[in-house]
Amino acid sequence: MTGLLAELKRFERIDLSRVACHGAACCKAVRYRVFGRLMQYANVGAALAAVPELIRWGPVQWPAHWCDLPEGDGLTGDCGVHADVAAAVLTREAVPHSRGRAVLRPAPLAPAHWRASWNEAGAGDAWIAARVVHHEVIRVGDQWWDPSEARWFSGAGAHLSGGRVLAVREEHGSWQLDPEASATQALP
Amino acid sequence: MGVSRNAAKPEAVEKADPSSGEPTYAAGTETVVAPFGRAAKAGTVFISGMHSDTNPSPGLSVARSLRLAWPGLRIVGLDYSPESSGLHSDVLDDLVCLPTWRRAHLETWVEQMCRLLEPDDALLIPCLDLEVRLLATELGFHDKILGPSKAALDMVRKPPVEAAERLGVRVAEAETDTSWHAIDRFVRRSPHGVWVKGEVYDAYRAYTAGEVLALGSVVEHTWGGGWHLERHVAGQECSIAFAALNGRLLDAVFVTKALVTVAGKTWAGEVAELDDSLRDGLADLVADARWTGGGELELIRSWHGELTLMELNPRFPAWIHGASVCGINLPAALVAGRAAGRDRLLAPGFTRVVEEIPVNPALGITPFGWVAGGLPRPADKHPSGMSCLGQRHLVPAERAAVPEESVPTPTATTAQTGGFEELLAPPGPEATPSRHLLLPLFAEQFQALKEQVEGLGNVLLAHSVKTCPQPAVLREAARLGMVAEAISLAELAAADRFGLAAERGILNGPAKWWPATDHVRCWAFFADSVAELRSLHARLDNGFQLEAEVVGIRAAPVHVASRFGIPLHEPEVMAEAAGLLSSLARRLGATWGLHFHFAQSVLGASRWQRECAAALGAADPLADQMGGPPAVLDVGGGWHIDDMPYVRASLGYVLEHGPAAAREADPLLVLEPGKILTQPTVAVVTQVVVRRESRKNCDIVVDAAEGDMPEAPYHPHPVARFDGSRWVPLPPGRDRILGRSCMEHDVLGVRLDLSDVQEGDHLAFGMCGAYDTSMAYDFGRGTAPRELGHS
Incomplete structure (x- = not known):
């Protein structure tokens, strides 16, 4: 448990992501590109599902601006970008929500891939620990929304495609731990 | 681990x-x-x-x-x-x-x-x-x-050609050229449809060129690679x-x-x-x-x-x-x-059987993934994520998504090669878009058709007036000895004015007696329905004067849906039609005939000939009820320009497998091949108004629109660019030619390479005769239908 708590402490120091705007055409054009596309969806679920389809998951250097997202023909962003965009969609649709974070335990071989990709892009990899990773999520009602996978999940103890959710924490709230993880899956 | x-x-x-x-x-x-x-x-x-x-x-x-x-x-x-x-x-x-x-x-x-x-x-x-x-x-x-x-x-x-050779088995016919024209041709010659096959995965069945283009885009989008076509093999x-x-x-x-x-x-x-x-x-x-x-x-x-x-x-x-x-x-x-x-x-x-098992506790159950467009995401459909691997282009491509160069196929006439550009004069000072008649191609097609029917018996060639009512073409058709096939009295009159005598003309279609008149003279007509036969009797009772040497009926296709013709494969319908036709022939002192008509360009040669033979098969039981064999068998339906080499074989099939009367009674065979004669006779010259480039491809907008060539959004047309001294055909690629109108579907050409095309360049579309000319309409020019009056 000590190991997990230490990682939680460390992850708390990562700010929840807010994509910044230069206030100029460079950023305004990209922001328009994103939200213009998301406007077409008549229901919130479809718009939220479109976020990771529109913005391919990948490394971003923080602090990030909207104009940092275009890459090749598309847009690239990490879970922080997805969460920030998804939160804006929820705000537009007047759905009460709050930002949050989760700690996932991915499949053992996965973190090496992500670290390599982030290092190659020169982006910070503080979100990747030895056996757990930090992931930005959204609290909506009594459920959680994974903005990168477009899935509802119940909170700590759930499984996402990125791994098992060991802990969740609403912004300004306190950590809720996976009971099983706290009992038997303590990190070394 | x-x-x-x-x-x-x-x-x-x-x-x-x-x-x-x-x-x-x-x-x-x-x-x-x-x-x-x-x-x-x-x-x-x-x-x-x-x-x-x-x-x-x-x-x-x-x-x-x-x-x-x-x-x-x-x-x-x-x-x-x-x-x-x-x-x-x-x-x-x-x-x-x-x-x-x-x-x-x-x-x-x-x-x-x-x-x-x-x-x-x-x-x-x-x-x-x-x-x-x-x-x-x-x-x-x-x-x-x-x-x-x-x-x-x-x-x-x-496609696994080499492996099949080594195994001593056949290989499905395939087409790796994915230009619009090649797709259109391959689909038309695949009576059971085709498969759009991804380079490494996925296969979709398709029946039209439009479906192929759409599914090819799906494969490219999902797997990130090229695709080809394979003919469906039944079995x-x-x-x-x-x-x-x-x-x-x-x-x-x-x-x-x-x-x-x-x-x-x-x-x-x-x-x-x-x-x-x-x-x-x-x-x-x-x-x-x-x-x-x-x-x-x-x-x-x-x-x-x-x-x-x-x-x-x-x-x-x-x-x-x-x-x-x-x-x-x-x-x-x-x-x-x-x-x-x-x-x-x-x-x-x-x-196989279905089995439910508990999930592995270490993996748990992953919740439902929401989708944006209502369809599963490729990653959800293929959880192993291979489509994502394809999209990342980590595996060397075997086939580019860009169409390969067309391999020229043996053809019978210049017209079929898209060689219109060799006849087309350099662009002049006239305003564009402009329409140019290439009359020599009409005669060339006629000659090719004549060669196809040579030796098949007593054959009469009819010009379908609706496919090209231009006076010059009507005169040329008359000069070549053709007769007129008209779908209205107005068409018959126009043909008559330009040399195609009404008394040698054929009337077809569901409303052939329009506009109304009290006297009609033609050589033959074919009733489209039992109701039309009844109506004719009633009109004759009321004084309508009709002179015709042949009275006939149009048989509905047996296997494909059609709004036209009489379903003679239904015994009660046949009996009623035979009774009405028989009495009509007696009243007019005429012989009788049977007609089949369906667009060959839609069915392809193989399906067309089987449909034609099946429908005309009604001639034998009809002959029993009419008291004698038909004097005329009339077959029609717009043939595709590329399929001239198939005409002879298809007619041969119909004569061999159709009614016994076709072989034993020596009826006159009338052939109405429609647009195969007139499709190449017109080119539309246009100018590039706008060139728009993106990372992936380029679109150009031209000053022609679908109104100038109404078939262009639906069927491929050869396109040539004037390079200052001559017209040069455009090669295949990934670019599009857009019409000038505001309609979404006004796309005149796809999968072309427009890298050399600049704003102001002249382009020429070939194969704009037939319906591209006869059905052309003013749109976006500020004109109104004439009965509303021009401003």
Whole structure:
């Protein structure tokens, strides 16, 4: 448990992501590109599902601006970008929500891939620990929304495609731990 | 490494089988004889592609087969998503869940795969097509990977022409040129439809060129690679699965699909040994390819028993465990590295069943993923993430998404080659868009048609006025000895004015007596419905004067839906039609005839001739009721410009397989081939107004629009650019020509290379005769229909 708590402490120091705007055409054009596309969806679920389809998951250097997202023909962003965009969609649709974070335990071989990709892009990899990773999520009602996978999940103890959710924490709230993880899956 | 399972497996206890001398493995109370002996040196076998749904990957099936052979073997499932359902199976001792290919890092993946295979007794059986290719590309030869090398994969790329030759079987006809024109031609000549096949995965059935273009885009978007077309081969689906090691065929099985899912996946199959000839051919093929690993040849067996090779997959099929439980265990043969004996008793076949299992607690259950467009995301449809791997272009492309250069096919006339540009004068000072008549092509087509019908008996050629009512063309048709085929009295009058005499004309269509008049003289007419026959009798009773030498009816197609014609295949309808026709012929003192009409350009030659023969078959029973054979058989329907070489064969088929009256009574055969004569006779010259470039391709907007060539958005037209001295055909590519109107569908050309085309350039569209001219309309020019008055 000590190991997990230490990682939680460390992850708390990562700010929840807010994509910044230069206030100029460079950023305004990209922001328009994103939200213009998301406007077409008549229901919130479809718009939220479109976020990771529109913005391919990948490394971003923080602090990030909207104009940092275009890459090749598309847009690239990490879970922080997805969460920030998804939160804006929820705000537009007047759905009460709050930002949050989760700690996932991915499949053992996965973190090496992500670290390599982030290092190659020169982006910070503080979100990747030895056996757990930090992931930005959204609290909506009594459920959680994974903005990168477009899935509802119940909170700590759930499984996402990125791994098992060991802990969740609403912004300004306190950590809720996976009971099983706290009992038997303590990190070394 | 991996996530260890908590579920305990029954301990496998090795014993000796005194009868065979082979070791046996006792699992609990069950004793299994292992005909393969020990699994060679294998201590752990990694198997990828574990997803199991109605379109399963082969991994779980391979794992079950190995478990059947060696209960004590350590089997590890490997895949790229916790949603890969087979990872939850208790057949596995362990699992490795790698990140989905959207999130994977190539070099890290290579390192991890090498590390997994470091132990001396580890093996990998890759079961995902793209993964097999990536392993071959990135790791080259690796003695722990039981998969084919890159050289072997190159030998069996799609379409598998070389493999089919070696096996002595047929190969489905394929088209790798994906230009619009080539697609249109291939689809029209494929009576049972075509398959749009991705370079490495996915196949969709299509029946029209439009469907092909749309599905090709889906394949490109989903898999990131090229595609080609294969003609659908009707028959029974079967497969040969095999295992080979370093070019030595270890074992093979022939499976005939007995039940398939709606997606065409095997659900049950008959199992048999290969015959000697196939086995020898396969042995030669795997020897030449130095094949290692599993493989599957997908075949179609015709009713006559001929085999056509459709695909060769570089991995075991997903039903492979079906063969194992019947007595041919290919995964075990592969891992043992030993050829199986053939003196074995086989169960006759297998079937699948659905089974629910609890999820592996380490993976849990992943919640539903929401979708934006209502359709599953490719990653959800393929949990192993191979589509993402395709999109990342990590595997070298075998075929570019850009159309290949067209291979010219032998054609009969200049018109069919799109050689209009050789006749077209350089652009002059006239405003564009402008329409240019290429009259010599009409005569050329007529001559070609005449040659096609030569020797077929007494044949009369009719010009379909609606396809080109231009006075010059009508005069030319008259000069060439044609008669007019009109769908209204207005058309008949126009034809008459320009030399095509009304008394030699033919009236067709559902409203041929429009505009109303009290006297009509023609050579023949064909009633479109029983109601029209009744109405004619009534009108004659009321004083309508009608002079015709031939009265006839139009037979509705038997197999395809049509709004036209009388359904003579319905006995009551035939009886009524015969009665009305018979009395009408008597009243007018005329002979009788039968007419069939359906667009050949829609059906293709093969289907058209069968429909025509079937519909005209009504002539024989009608003759019984009419008291004599028909004097005239009239066949029509716009023929496609490319299909001139098929006219003779199609008419020959109709005469041979149609009514006996066609052979025995020597009726006059009237041919109304419609647009095949007039399609090439007009070109539209236009100028480029705007050129718009994007990262992927370029669009240009021209000052012509769909109103200037109404068929252009639906059928490919050859396009040439004037380079300052001559017209040069545009090559295939990925670019589009957009019409000037505000309509979304006003797209005049697709899959062209417009890299040399600039704003202000002149382009010419060929094949703009026929309906592109006769149905052209003013749009976006500020004019109103004439009855509303011009401003």
